[in-house]
Amino acid sequence: MREFMDYIQSVFYAATGWNRDNSYSSLNATSDALLNFPTPRGxxxxxxSLATSQFATSYQLGTVGVVDGSxxxxxxxxxxxxxxxxSEKIPLxxxxxxxxxxxxxxxxxxEGGQLEGGLIKDGLAYGRLYLPASMLEALVVRRISPxxxxxxxxxxxxxxxxxxxxxxxVQYDKGRYAxxxxxxxDGGLLGARALYNSGGDVAHLDTQTQPATTNGNGTGNGERERIFGRFxxxxEFYYGTLNKSGGMSVGARFATLPTHKGTPLTAxxxxxxxxxxxxxxxxxxxxxxxxxxxxMDFNVYSYESDWAVGMELWRKRTAWSINQELEEVPTPVNITPERGFQEKLEWELDGPSLPLDAAEILSPPEPVAQSKKERSFQAKMEWRLDDPDVDSTVSTTNENDDDENDDQYSGVLKARLDQHLRVGLLWEGRVKSLLFSLGSSIDLRRLDSPFRTLGLEVQFSA
Known part of the structure; x- marks a missing residue:
């Protein structure tokens, strides 16, 4: 399971506008997350806890043979x-x-844009002490320029x-290249990495504005058919000055972007x-x-090959929780006729005929007209042809699509299998305010004792 401190670090990078994916070290990040996920032990x-908006703490206690923690x-x-x-509100x-x-x-x-966060020379400091081993690790990140x-x-x-x-x-990210x-x-190691991007959204970095060519349906010509991605x-090169040995590797990646209409993929x-x-x-x-x-891994010298497959399957929320939310949605709508009925009773005491007509004609138009103008401006083109009642309902639903998508999951099952018949299973989810991770590593070649590791992790943050 992704730790809370790692989640806070990702929020820091997002706040300062730093793209962690635009690096050669993260070239295989997606496949590694699906195939090399760690299983808990013990x-x-x-x-x-995020004590303040700038300070966070974390305490960990584990039992793997002996009691340890950090x-x-x-x-x-x-x-x-x-x-x-x-923890109960973090999107899974x-x-x-x-x-x-x-x-x-x-x-x-x-280049004509603004740096997300707008701040320069920001920093992050992180420290972790492992007990009882008395091992200390530290990380300092300093943003020098955009x-x-x-x-x-x-x-x-x-x-x-x-x-x-x-x-x-030292990291230098220009967008097109990094x-x-x-x-x-350790060994006097010196190294360098470089990554160059082409295609996809890279062309938009060269010009301030791009002329949009659209067809009659309001979409770009061929935009739905072609695969929109980044290549x-x-x-990377590294050399050990003490042991006088070096190494290198080259790589390529093609990944679709969020604007791609088809299936997201990464190769x-x-x-x-x-x-x-x-x-x-x-x-x-x-x-x-x-x-x-x-x-798939292959060695041209020894002709050895390795393969591995992985899967991630999400689980929907239970039916009773969805029905409970659906029952709560119409509640504000039912308040309107009750208040209108009370208002009519009040007008009948003063004057039955004239004030009642004024209450029915003058009070509804103002909020309906204002909401119609605002929602029709934000709605998509296809919804403008619907009736006002349908349009307002749909636009309200569209505004809450992101929240519903974040809350529609209750857990995820991860599984992997390699050529050595080693299986990794991991079930992660949330129960009330607790995040849990239950997993095991299984060796099918040793049926007498197949379970190599078995563990449970529980996290709570406030």
Whole structure:
């Protein structure tokens, strides 16, 4: 399950307008989330809190052989007002969904757009202490400019060589391309990464406005037929100055964008020429409740191959909860005739005929006319031809579509299988105010003791 601190970090990146997907390190993020999800071990409880809009804490207690735990603190210079901290209100897709479509590339300030968040030189500091091992990890993120960001992460532990390690990273994101440079004290590692985007929404970064060519139906010519996506190519190089060894890899990814009318899909290929490994992965969001992924690895030197398949299946909410909400929706509508009946009784005492006609004619038109103008402006073209009553009902429904989509899930089942007949099962969801994750790793080749791991994680945040 995605931890609360990771969720807060994603809110920080969104508030400062930084795109985490525009990096070579996240080239296989979608397929890895569907095929390499971790299964819990033992029993683990996590309590988190967003104490203020800039400070968050998290405490974790687990039992894996011995009792262990951790204490985490996070501070952000940017107020995280958009973060939903209460576990019963956090949309489950934000925490649990593995398939995440690519976000549109934002226009930088120098390209005619405004940086999301509008703040420069913002920062984030995160620290976590593991007990009883006394291992400490820290992360510092510093935003230098709209396109430049610096990260410094460190781990301190007696079991590591020299008592710990430190990694520094400089990221430069221009939208069309992104470059990263990194240096680590572990082996004196030096590395560089680069990613270049083409197609899709990249063309919109070159011009301020794009002329729209539409047909009679109001949609672009061929927009529904062609696949609208982004093609990304990149490479990474690294060299260890102490052990005098290096490596490299190249990769490519094609992923559809949210504006694509068809099925969302992501296809990637990575090649490691020194090791002779070629990897292909394909992930598709088959529907609102199902995502599928597959991966194939092949080595040209040893002719060994590996494969893995994964699935993510969402579960709808129970019928009784939906019926309960449907019963609550007409309640405001039924208030109107009751109040109108009381008003008529009052007018009958003063004057039955004339005030009653005035109350029926003069009072309804003003709110109906105002709501009709506002809703017809925001509604889609096809709804303008309907009657006023139908139009108002539909427009009200459209305004709440996002909230309903976030609340229509009660849990998700994740499963994977590889060529070694190793199965991973994970069930995640929410019960009242508790987020839970129940999973197991099964080895079908050892039927005498197939369950390799079994665990339960429970999270609560406020």
């Amino acid at each position: 029993l683990r409880l996590t309590l988190s 204490v985490s603190y996070l501070y952000s210079t940017v107020p995280l007002n958009n973060a939903i901290a209460q 897709p934000d925490l649990l969904r593995s398939y995440r479509p690519l976000a549109e590339l934002p226009r930088r300030a120098e 396109t430049l960001q610096f990260q410094l992460s460190a781990v301190s532990n007696q079991k590591l060589r020299n008592g710990g390690t430190m990694l520094g990273m 470059v990263e440079g990194l240096a680590s004290t 990304s190519t990149g490479a 990637t290929m990575t090649v490691n020429p020194l090791m002779g490994t070629i990897s292909w992965s394909y992930a598709v969001m088959a529907g609102s409740y199902c995502s599928l992924a597959s991966r």
